[in-house]
Amino acid sequence: MPASAHMGTGLPGGIASGFRHPFTGWDHLLAMVSVGIWGAFLGRPLIYALPVIFPLMMVAGAALGMFAVPIPSPELGVAASVLVLGLCIALAVRAPTWVACTIVAAFAVFHGYAHGVELPSAADPVGYSVGFVVATGTLHVCGIGIGLLNERPHGVIVTRSMGAVVAAAGVLFMFQAVGA
């Protein structure tokens, strides 16, 4: 079974369609929000560096997808991103800056690839890209907002619990990707 944000071909184009797409699949949505939560947890400079790196590397992945450059199991990579990012939040992993950037960049390539192969051509691909990138950024900002709960009493428990739920969803996506 494919990761759920990537269903079907010949997507309708336009900003609204691109904006809606990341919200239609739990795998992409959870990964985006997790990037924001983890960034907020790690603090400066990663609180803003991760949401900057992700869309840029996602574009690199999308370019690979559009040119049909083969990469190993993108669906597995997307599922792994949900699992790993969830674990990083749940275990409160304080990764060094370069490690966090590398992890997020690598997973962004898989997310970009999965959507790059589906980018519509005739129906306003630029509008679709704008909508998609803005939606991705919005999910990052939502994640940062959730991550700021860490500054409140018991907030860390809430965010780490959320991380555990995301990681559990990641395990499910992994099983689905392996079984596909």
Added chain:
Amino acid sequence: MTVVVAAVAAAWVRLPVGWTDAVFLGCWSSTALNSARVHLVRSSGRKATVLLCVNTGIWAGAVISVAGRKADLLVALPCMVTLLPASWAVRRGGSIAVKVVSSWLLAVAILAATLQFLPVTPGYLPDHMD
């Protein structure tokens, strides 16, 4: 002002229709360059900024010349008022927000520029679902 003058001047130059793809590629590349510069340069010199503005205006005007109408300038140029909230955010210590948004713009510009090289979008071919 420099962008406006350059864009208006370029929009009045008649360009061959065959240049359409190249002009769009140049316009998106120019957008990517401007967005990247927000990240790469802390304070740009006046000469470099003016050159960048001229470059941006020329490409924006060229796009209107090959694929639009002169009246489109009236729609395109008001987009420059985004300068106001951006400079307000920078003055208030919100330069991070400007950098994040410019990274989104950079991502879109690179993607759109890449599309110029793509004869057929794989979205209409069988994908990993099929």
